[in-house]
Amino acid sequence: MPRIVVDVMLKPEILDPQGKAIVGALPRLGFTAFSAVRQGKRFELTVDGEVTDEILAQAREAAETMLSNPVIEDVVNVEVVADQP
Amino acid sequence: MPRIVVDVMLKPEILDPQGKAIVGALPRLGFTAFSAVRQGKRFELTVDGEVTDEILAQAREAAETMLSNPVIEDVVNVEVVADQP
Amino acid sequence: MTETPLIGGATLAPVDARLAGARIGVVTFPGTLDDRDAIRAVRVSGATAVELWHADSGLGGVDAVIIPGGFSYGDYLRAGAISRFAPLMSTIIKAATGAASSNPLPVLGICNGFQILTEAHLLPGSMIKNDHLKFLCRDQVLRVENNTTAWTNAYSAGQDITVPLKNQDGQYIADEKTLDALEAEGRVAFRYVGGNPNGSRRDIAGISNAAGNVVGLMPHPEHAVEAGYGPGHTGTDGLGFFTSVLNTLLGGN
Amino acid sequence: MSETSTKKFNIDTVENAAVTPDVQLPWAELGLKQNEFDDVVKVLGRRPTGAELAMYSVMWSEHCSYKSSKNHLRQFGEKVTEEMKKDMLVGIGENAGVTNLGDGWAVTFKIESHNSPSFVEPYQGAATGIGGIVRDIISMGARPVAVMDPLRFGAIGHPDTARVMHGAVAGIGGYGNSLGLPNIGGEMVFDSVYQGNPLVNALAVGVMRHEDIRLANASGLGNKVVLFGARTGGDGIGGASVLASESFDSTKPSKRPAVQVGDPFAEKVLIECCLELFKGSLVEGIQDLGAAGISCATSELASNGDGGMEVELTSVLLRDPTLTPGEILMSESQERMMAVVSPENVAAFEAAMDKWAVEYSWLGEVTDTGRLIIKWEGAVIVDVDPRTVAHDGPVYDRPFARPEWQDALQADTFTGSVQDAARPSTAEGLKAAVLELIASPNMCSKDWITNQYDRYVGGNTAMAFPDDAGVIRVDEETGLGVALATDANGRYTFLDPYHGAQLALSEAYRNVATSGAIPMAVSDCLNFGSPEDPDVMWQLAEAIRGLSDACMELGIPVTGGNVSLYNQTGTTPIHPTPVVAVLGKFDDVARRTPSGWAEDGQAIYLLGTTAAELDGSEWANLRGHLGGAAPKVDLKRERELGEILINASRDGMIDAAHDLSEGGLAAALVESSLRNNAGARVALDEVAARDGVDIFTLLFSETQGRAIVSVPRSEEVRFNDMCTARRFPVSRIGVVDAAGGALDVQGLFTAPLDELREAHEGTLPKYFG
């Protein structure tokens, strides 16, 4: 079944404690290439049947109203992904 | 600066308590098009300078060893995204 | 500053020199919370507690190690995920898997310590968010399913004990094959009784490795060692963990 | 603006300000009034620079300067006897007061509000509320040992209440649990007056040895000033910077966070790191960064010290490199501290930081000029007398007057009202009323909240919710410890601010004494509407007068607190809500008295007498009535009751005690039965006859100065003798029936404990899941 992926990130100006802890830990494991890390959320919404425009619009609205907290987060991506085995 | 996005999801066979709560709440807000929801993590790793193959390999390895726990999670995506304004 | 490690400093007199000779290490990571409590529990049992720092790589000659509860690295990323890579953990993993000796190091992981042990793959499975998605603190009844491990031999098999439970990511999960194997090998050490508090598979509260030297559980025995400060104001059911390891170390078991 | 520009900003220097007196500054947007801005100009003898304006505007705000309440708050310092000062090691004015516990131990505690951030973003608002109050406690040199959280929400069924409730409780738990601080008590009240203005107050308590007490001052010429902890971001300086004139590209102002996100892990590490600094005596002075950030820390440290201070602002480590100097000074980023370190301790200080992986930067040093000088790449952008920033802010004598509606409100008593017409009197009616009461939003079990809080961590919690007070052991060898309770009744205070504030104190005092501790000190958080409304200002003035009078009479000083004003939606203020915290002391916490009885056959006694006081009660509230007179305050009686409860605990005469407050005797009987699932048989006719009230009134009246206790058979004579000797009214009303499984009010009704429990515990899960 097709899925709609919604990506939500903390707004850039908002402190991301998790990202901060990760970027501090990476070099200790030898991963030195990254100067900053931010952690966000990825939602996969399964649709039974075809993804119509109407359904995509619903996903966008759900992303803005429920899946993200507009006070601190941005919806950075809403996209349809093809069915996977 | 370019970023590498790493997406991590719980393995399909593991029940996702957060996704379950969301899929239960969506219809109450009128979002009836979705039969299942899963919540995962999205990491954005910032790279100072160019994303070389070596750096991308580092990101992949970090994704497998630290950003995900292979017992319960899958790395579903590692990709470079262009700089944003 | 005056030396006041606890709010006072637990200086319970060692009752028995033999016990006091047993040195139990308690690991502190940044964000560890229950290290003081674990140290107190060790002292109450009569042994000597040794503070261990995550960034060191030596174990200071301790006879056993407790990885206490808390929110190491804030539980950011995943509970225990960042701590698992501390230098001291590499040493602990080596000593606990006993590749080099026939006496593998007894290791107890409590709550966040349990999560660290699963992230380190010393114990199978993992913890995810409680099924009700909330932090839950309550007095919890556990059944001791296996009383032959290094940390449970002071209990009788099937005994019910009450200790505090307090966590957000306490739902134990593993694939069916692993769960079946745990059951078959008697490695389910504790099960929740009187209602599953978080959705853990098969009501599992704690497990051990095959050798029985490594035990991890979500509830907190170290919070039930002193009358007046544990469950129901009187409970001291947790003390058995700390006397068990002394049995093991002193050859009583 | 001058042309002395750096790569990034047009920097408004002092030199520049002196020669450009006519530059328009956005003082109004920054919240200053014309007269206040004129004062700044007068103080400086020139116009302020942008950076100076930023500092004055935040430090002279209501929140930081207490300009509307200062004249009234003085009474807390004035109405104190020598006796009350005896154990006060540090009084009002410092980050938190310090009270002597004996044996070289001291305790510090304080309560603060984080109300409006918690409405905007409940999780983060409440979380950072806990973070802020805990840093106040650390900055005194103490190890924090517990937190509490008095909460007020809108109507339980309102659609927005669940959002605030879920977020605030999860935030308090998320932050406090991660710090390893047990939560030991608090409050929860639902009332539509708090709909647009929930109250999230937070209390923290810490302990230390006397020699470890630290103060916020920068003394000692040449000592170094260091900022450590989290990096400075644009938190708390508003969506768009009004100091945009400073930014080099004013066409594109950078985004500033609308809310602050807490990082409890960073704070936990900060706590441990500070304790290590204290242990090694590595800091001369220390100050937390809360509201007004670096403006507050530098000006307070400097003005409390013996010289001046000079710092280079570009040394501040930034999370957001686009911040202007003014914004850096105003930023309220969390999890930061500032300290003064002598040069010989610099290396040891840095080693402690490195051990805990805490970032730090050396900003400057203590001088002997008496000035606070702040530079930006060497150019002076602030040159002020720090006192003028930190202490000499405006003070207003705001007009106040008893509201014209107050008399009518007080005349509208519950007794005889329409709502009172159907007062239950039959056995069945009374039982139903009891069930309704204990299931009601304010009287129901708070487990849904408190189960989300870690009460065990630390291993020193001798008592916590739902007992009357939280009790923490301080010294593991002797059992020396403290008890804490917080209380406030907004309805009482609305009916009568003077007495309402006293009732808040009475109840907190009574709760502490009921646990067996000797009350010692008070902290308060005054949550009120706009001080510019004379009605509200009267409520505030009356509450402060009432509270300070009552503290004097009870002999316990206010050691610190917080004022939160402008809690209103439009022109409708919240009920005046003076939350009062009382701290008590135990020589040995093993003596603490829990609220539930357990032992079969023990006698149940009611201490105190009951009058017909239903005005403002929970019962009247349930019936939708608010009017009349608040219950009578009787501080002498509270004191006597306290002495009895403390003696009885010390001498082992009682096994359980529960005070009577909201919900009266009915609530207390149910709560004491449910605590350990041990029922009771009680007979009330005799007391009702003695007090001249009907059974309904006896059960639901909220007369103060009362408690129920359970007494072992062997102690009954001694207990009775003690009460009689003190001429304190006492009556044996029943016995514990541990196995009976019911609360049996003889001659009236029997309520099975299961039924009571279902009613009591079902409410919050029903509304909040």
Ligand SMILES: Nc1ncnc2c1ncn2[C@@H]1O[C@H](COP(=O)(O)OP(=O)(O)O)[C@@H](O)[C@H]1O
């Ligand atoms: N928000 C809260 N956080 C922690 N404890 C709470 C909270 N609200 C209520 N409690 C606890 O629940 C118990 C009952 O509350 P309450 O009836 O208000 O007590 P009291 O009438 O004795 O002041 C007390 O132990 C109180 O500390």
Ligand SMILES: [Mg+2]
């Ligand atoms: Mg009470």
